[in-house]
Amino acid sequence: MNFARRLVVPPWAWSFLFAALVLLGIFATTHTVGTGTIGLALSLAPYLVMVGSGQMLVISAGPGNIDVSVPQVISLSGFVAVSVTSGTGSITLGLLAAAGTGLAVAAISVIAIAFIKIPPIVATLASGLIASSFTLTFANGFDAEPSSALSEFLRLRLAGIPVIAIMTAAFSVLLAVALHRTVAGRWLLAAGQNGRAAELAGVPTAWVTASTYFASGLLSGLAGALLATYIAPTADLGTTYQLDSIAVVVIGGTLISGGRAVPAGVWGGALFFILLDSFLNLIGWNLAGQNILKGLLVLAVLFLAGGTAGVRRGARRAAAPTTEQLDIQPAADARR
């Protein structure tokens, strides 16, 4: 107990440590120390970081909050962006359309959560389903080509580092600053820790929660547009982002029960997952095995995070762990 309390490690450090370990594994397996692996990871990470950052905001809004419409938003906005851009010739319009798509799907989720009081996991599942119906309509006989200018930009590198990664990193820094230095950021974290207390302290918790879903929709929409340009618009473009977006958030040190958001950790988590994919491919694991390992990793992190947080926060008040004080709260709380 004392050990855990004295040991002050920033919550994002673990994810970077894991990523470094996997990188070492790759180096050991290939017997080469190359920057190529890192460069590849850095060109794939920005999309996952964008989506993960949105997910982080949602999760930080408190127990039960989660956005599982992310993969469908990515796929749909990918199609929307590519078709708008190829139709109008404007990259900006394409990106705006993708952002609008994300916001529209988020609006359905928010209405369901705020007004019909549907638990977020079900509400976002439903709005994702609606989005995927549109995706299927689009995908049928889709022949528009992604903008080559945008595609070139996404491959642009500065001193070996993808420019998009630098931009996303700058966004993460801004997000971290905003969470600590803006009133809205503090409101979000207060609402995530104890919604009732935040409400009585004057925090407009309903607005705060709703804006996280809009932020998640917006970021997933943008990520979808870029990803469709970088790879290709397909109906299952976003599929892997379902688990990954949640996993990188919790591995990065954000509390699944809300109230603590760690933007830097999303980067650590994203790099870890992307490097892990390369490593497992390298040593010949099949997709099923990779998915089982990832799933177990998330469970392990949640288990460990719950354990240590319980020790830390329960240190003096161990006597009375009411459910409010526990870090991991059952999602069932959402029915309130």
Add this chain to the structure above:
Amino acid sequence: MSTTTTAPDLVVQVRHASKTYGPTRALSAIDLDIRAGDIVGVVGHNGAGKSTLMRLLAGIEPTDSGTVSVAGRSKSARGGFPGARMAYQETNLANELSVGDNAYLSAVGSPRGARWRKHAEERILSRLDEMFPGHGIRAATWVGDLSLAQRQMVEIARATLDDDLRLLILDEPTESLTGGATEALYDAVRRMSAAGVAVILISHRIREVLEVAHRVVVLRDGAVASEHAAAGLTEDDVLRAMGGSDVEIVLPVTGAVSIDVPIVAEVPARDARTGTARPIQARRGEVVGLAGIAGQGQEVILAALWNARERARRRVKKAYVPGDRQRSGILPLWNVADNLNITAMRSLGRWGLRNTAAEREVVDRWVHLLNVRGGVEAQMAGLSGGNQQKVIVARAFASDAELVLLDDPFRGVDVHTKNDLYRLIRDEAARGRTVVWYSSENAEMRHCDRVYVVRAGRIAAELRGQEINEERIIAESFVIADDEEVAE
């Protein structure tokens, strides 16, 4: 599992027990003996070490040095000392489970098969019936849906369900109970004592302790300051032993806010006798009390004030101080500073950006003013209840709210802290703030300019200045059958 040599009826034996948390020395070299059938009152200011001592006795935490033995055992099992049970002030129930399920969770040796649920429900209900007749609790109800008082009853009743109960610790058991339930509880405590159970009663309500306990142990700064036989002991004796300026202050209250002063808050209400409309109003700079028996609608009035959208004109800035601090007050991940400035930061900053320098100043001032133990950087979840309450009160008053609503916030707070907070309320009112204050303790209402006595959601009486006293409030709180019109 080691045993120590103890006298046969010695239930608790503490020798030189010490405990430190980080830099805080919570207990230093405590000695304590409690025999079977003893009722021992443990009193002391917030942070005197009461809760820490109880955690050691319940076997939830080990001592750093010295020994603690309970019922002949000096090492606790995983779930604490067998035969020692504690009912927590801030109840230790799972809100997402039913009353019966909660009873089962903490039961030792209940049947495991299909019958466990029925068995647990029967046991907790029959114990509740026995201890708190007329409790109105059903075994299938979710704990989260119970009132604070009912949760407290379940917590206490559950703690007594141990078949081999040797030591029962009650931590501020009556803070949220009504008068009748309090009497019923103490009758039950006396019966248990007669049956040989040792009972420890922790309470800020010294009068209750003196009525029930055989012996009073006074803790001060983590040590036993003195021990007294309860017979012949007065409240003043105990307060003096606790140290500090201890008698509740009475501040001069004029009760005379001119009717020219604008009304800041208003909710529609009805007169209890005539049934005619009689709004509850609070003027600028006024401290308005809502008194009466707990649960007569005072919380509803506060909620109406909090949710009210002012007709036209400008919006009145409001702040709310909840009484149920664990559920509705603390932000557990943050420290004192973050907890304190969450309401004020909006008006201190500009364009949604925080002004951290101004915030720091505000926090320093309030932490100093209310003397929050542990200071600005202390973790909120680690503070004692009284100190948490100070921070939550400061949160409201540090903001620029014109109207501050107090929802019985001083439960489980010691006299020392209360005096600071009473003075604060008067000072803030003098600066033009309006305070609407619900309290279940009638004595607190002396600090109001005006008091509405609430009965069944209606106004039974309105007292001003010198008219405000406990006798009047109590008299008005109860129905006088003759002049009461038939309830709807």
